[in-house]
Amino acid sequence: MGIHFRAISRIISLCIVLFLVSCAQSGPVIHTSTVKLLRVQEESGEFVERLSVFVLFEDDDGIEDFASITVRHDDTGLFWLLEADDTVVRLRGSDRWNGSSELAPPPGGVFPEGDYTIIAQDLAGNEALQTFSLSRMEFPETLPVRFSLDGDLWTMERNPDDGGFTENYLFVYTDGNRLVHVTKMPAGQQKFFGDLDTFRRQYEGASRVQCYSETRDGKAGVLLSPVDME
Numbered sequence: 001m002g003i004h005f006r007a008i009s010r011i012i013s014l015c016i017v018l019f020l021v022s023c024a025q026s027g028p029v030i031h032t033s034t035v036k037l038l039r040v041q042e043e044s045g046e047f048v049e050r051l052s053v054f055v056l057f058e059d060d061d062g063i064e065d066f067a068s069i070t071v072r073h074d075d076t077g078l079f080w081l082l083e084a085d086d087t088v089v090r091l092r093g094s095d096r097w098n099g100s101s102e103l104a105p106p107p108g109g110v111f112p113e114g115d116y117t118i119i120a121q122d123l124a125g126n127e128a129l130q131t132f133s134l135s136r137m138e139f140p141e142t143l144p145v146r147f148s149l150d151g152d153l154w155t156m157e158r159n160p161d162d163g164g165f166t167e168n169y170l171f172v173y174t175d176g177n178r179l180v181h182v183t184k185m186p187a188g189q190q191k192f193f194g195d196l197d198t199f200r201r202q203y204e205g206a207s208r209v210q211c212y213s214e215t216r217d218g219k220a221g222v223l224l225s226p227v228d229m230e
Contacts, residue, residue: 027059027060027122027126027127027128028057028058028059028065028066028120028121028122028126028127028128029057029058029059029128030055030056030057030118030120030128030129030130031056031057031058032055032056032130033053033054033055033056033099033118033130033132034052034053034097034099034218035051035052035053035116035132035134035219036051036052036101036214036218036219036220036221037049037051037052037111037134037137037219037220037221038050038051038052038101038220038221038222038223039139039221039222039223040223041222041223041224041225042225043225045225048104048109049104049105049109049110049111050101050102050103050104050105051071051080051103051105051111051134052099052100052101052103052221053069053071053082053099053100053103053118054090054097054098054099054100055069055097055098055099055118055120055130056095056096056097057096057097057098057120057128059122061122061123061124063096065122065123065124066084066098066120066122066123067083067084067121067122067123067125068081068082068083068084068120068121069081069082069087069098069099069100069118069119069120069121070082070118070119070121071103071116071117071118071119072116072117072119073111073112073114073115073116074114074115074116074117074131075112075114075115076112078106078112080103082099082100082103086100087099087100088100098120110136111134112134113134113135113136114133115131115132115133116132116133116134117129117130117131118130118131118132137215137219137220138163139163139165139220139222140159140161140162140163140164140165140222141161141163142159142161143159143222144158144159144162144163144165144166144168144213144222145157145158145159145162145168145211145224146159147209147211147224147227149196149227149230152195152196152197153193153194153196154193154194154195154196154209155191155192155193156168156170156185156191156192156193156211157190157191157192158189158190158191162213164215164216165213165214165215165220165221165222166187166213166215166216167184167187167213167214167215167216167218168185168192168211168212168213169182169183169184169185169211169212169213169214170182170183170185170192170194170209170210170211170212171209171210171211171212172199172203172206172208172209173206173207173208173209173210173226174203174204174205174206174207175205175207176205180203180205180206181199181202181203181206196209196229199229200229206229207229208226208227208228208229209226209227209229210223210224210225210226210227211223211224212224
């Protein structure tokens with residue numbers, strides 16, 4: 001009886017150890033990711049290139065168990081490290097996306113073509129990987145849209161020579177640079193109109209608007225400099 005009890009005890013102890021080890025080694029998962037090559041207009045009117053990378057990240061230990069995202073170009077070894085404090089969180093329904101739209105290219109001003117690896121890491125150092133391929137594309141020589149204000153009335157007009165950047169959006173931000181609203185413009189329409197006071201009534205602290213245009217496949221976009229809601 002004593003030997004049988006000791007055997008059962010050892011089995012139970014082993015199961016507990018295996019359970020604790022499996023919990024300690026539970027790692028993150030990247031369900032999917034979005035990657036966009038951006039041209040971003042600065043206040044000077046000049047454009048710079050940026051890469052937007054967001055991951056739908058999940059960890060068994062909860063949303064706080066997130067440490068960093070690394071984006072690595074496989075051929076050259078170039079990498080960009082985003083610590084948790086460097087990322088922003090975007091909520092799409094119940095989905096929580098971590099990432100940044102402000103990755104800057106290496107000297108030379110452009111991101112290299114080819115294969116990249118995204119590495120999401122939790123606080124215990126466990127990693128999840130996902131890959132993507134980046135190809136150069138032609139951005140339009142002119143702005144895809146023109147935006148103007150007449151008092152509180154705004155107008156956004158599509159440029160016929162938009163270079164395939166046909167999906168148009170208007171972003172609304174607060175003083176703290178927090179994105180509070182996104183309007184997607186109807187497809188096929190040439191001009192769009194609206195009233196800034198509508199945003200002020202709906203979103204406390206709304207202070208700036210910004211135009212964004214992207215390709216239909218969502219792989220590239222042009223972000224114009226923000227406009228103050230005077």
